[in-house]
Structures are given as structure tokens and as C-alpha cells.
Amino acid sequence: MRYKYPHRDKGQITMSQTFEFSIKSIRFDEDYRPSDNTRITTNFANLARGESRQENLRNTLNMINNRFNALADWDNPNGDRYAVELDIISVDIDVEGNGETFPTIEILKTNIIDYKNNQRIEGIVGNNFSSYVRDYDFSVLLLEHNKNQAKFSTPENYGELHGKIFKSFVNSNTFNDNFSKQPVICLSVSTTKTYHRTTNQHPVLGVEYQQDAYSLTDEYFAKMGLKVRYFMPKNSVAPLAFYFRGDLLSDYTDLELIGTISTMETFQKIYRPEIYNANSVAGQIYQPSLKHQDFSLTRIVYDREERSQLAIKQGKWTEEHFMKPYQSILERWAANYVDTSFSDKKYSEKNCAAV
DSSP states (O other): OEEEEEEEETTEEEEEEEEEEEEEEEEESTTOOOOTTSOTTSHHHHHTOSTTHHHHHHHHHHHHHHHHHHHSOTTOTTSOSEEEEEEEEEEEEESSSSSOOEEEEEEEEEEEEETTTTEEEEEEEEEEEEEHHHHHIIIIIHHHHHTTOSSOOOOTTTTHHHHHHHHHHHTSHHHHHHOSSOOEEEEEOOTTSOEEEEEEEETTTEEEEEESSOOHHHHHHHTTTOEEEEEEOTTOSSOEEEEESSOTTTSSOHHHHHHHHHHHHHHHHHHOHHHHTBSSOOOSEEOOOTTOOOBOOOSOOOOHHHHHHHHHHHHHHHIIIIITTTHHHHHHHHHHOOOOOOTTOOOOOOOOEEO
């Protein structure tokens, strides 16, 4: 779908420019190899590097499946009824309508295999979230803005462009032709905030927590049109942050939610074991910390320090190949962008197809 944005010329507005989104899909399995355009700091891509790549991937998928079956334990006496299939969805944007694209977003799509009923059930799209523009915002723009500053702050209109690009994609025909429901993104809670356990408990998402204040990530995702709630599922040790549109508790089935929980909790156990693989459970008042020492490591190789360094390189690459070349176009488009409401859209019920 082409999105038209105003192009100013001597005070006049024309509609000659277009944005176009395209998507590609690749299966995330033990044979997965990242494409050239994939951010190498992305959860799934980082695992597929080095000598232990195939063992990493195999162990990760086993962890996901085991967690899914532990949560979906009804009519599942042996704990092996289900398996999760993961597809990596890559979204490219064509700013000038000339066929030249920039890798904008990567998300994960879950599908659930029910071996008992011989069905493949569509899951949630979103889950993990990867974006080169976010790398630029957090690792280049934000750092430069706060250099030599006594008090931390964010630049004017921080995250606005990224948020509008995301909303433009989710409101597009490209998205709605391929996905039946709105995305849900699941991330770690912030180490800078305190979370309080509530009395609200969901049968799948678990006990709800509420934060004392929104984190920078919460505010950034709000500009993408996403609300946030925090839940700690059964037998988890820390709450997860769920970013969503619509109603998280009623828009998705139990199996859809379990697919997201099992996938993203597994990634967090690998990448933030101090929080999600801790040997103690979050209490009534919870302050996450990466300095926590009482935790267990998974058998999956991961270099967190390298990941942080690469995020800066990726942000600078984005600045060179996207932000600077298209700066005037992007600024005009963002200034005139109007978010088309998705709240009244009806999304079709997903169908279950035979495996």
C-alpha cells in the first residue's frame, strides 16, 4: 500500500511522494541464518552466530516448547501436545517509491502446532521487536543529546518519527492483508522502575503488576500507539511488559497468549537471567536489577557486552543510510502524518488449518 505525504515546494503542497511497505518471512528454526539486513543484536539473530549457533537455536526452541506445554497443561498429560513455530517478519520501507528499500522493522509471528488435533493454529504477531531507527534514537540521538548534560532529558519530538512509521505500517493494507489481529510486543520490565503486585490475576497472563512511573521504553512505545501492562505468568519469577493495542485480556485466546509468553520469556531467560532466571520470585514490591547475583544461567551462549557495542554501530549505520539521506522527506511526512484510527476495524477470526 502506498502512503502519500505532502512535499512542500515554495509554500505549496503536492502529493507526489509515497511510502510503501513490503514484508518478507523466514522460519526461525535450528537451520536459521540471519539475512544481511537483520540487526545482529536482535534476540533471534544473536543466537544464530558462532560455533554454537545450531545448539543455541535447538535449545532455545526446546525451552519455548517446554514452557508452552507447561502453561497449556489441560488435556496435555504428557506435556508434549503442542509445539511453537516461529516466523521472522521483516518489514521494508520504500520512501521515494523507486524500489529502493530500507529495513524498518522485524517482528516474530507465532504459530501453534496441536499434535492431538492435527492443527496449526495462528498465533500473535509482534512478540520480539527490532528496529534500526530505534537503534538510532537510543544509541545515537539520545546519547548525543545528553552528552555533557547534568540532568538526563530527551530531545524534542523524541521517538515521533519512529512511532509514526510503526503506526503507518500497522494501519496499512500490507499489515491487514497478512495478519488477522493487532500486534503484541513483549519485553523485559525496566531496571529503573519499581513494580507493585496487584490483586488482579489472569488465568494465563498471571498476576498483574503496576509501575510507579512509565519508563523511557514505555513512553517510546506509547508513541507507536501501544499501551502497556505488566503480568507475571504462573511459575515465572518476574513480570513481563506487554505492549498492545485494543484489549490485551479479551482480544486474544489463551493459546495465543501462551505462545507469546513462552517465546519471549525464553529469550529473556537467555538475555536477562539476573531478572528472568533468578532463583527467587518477585515480591509484592519489585525492583528489577541486572546486578542481582542469585540466578541461573541457561546453556545458551550469548555476549551481552558485544550486543551493546553493536547497537551503537547499527544506530550510526541507520543515521548514514536512512536518517540523513531522507531527512527532509521524513520530516515533512512526519509533520503532516495523520494516524488513521484502527479502533473500529474488525479483525476476522483466525482459522485452524490441518498440519
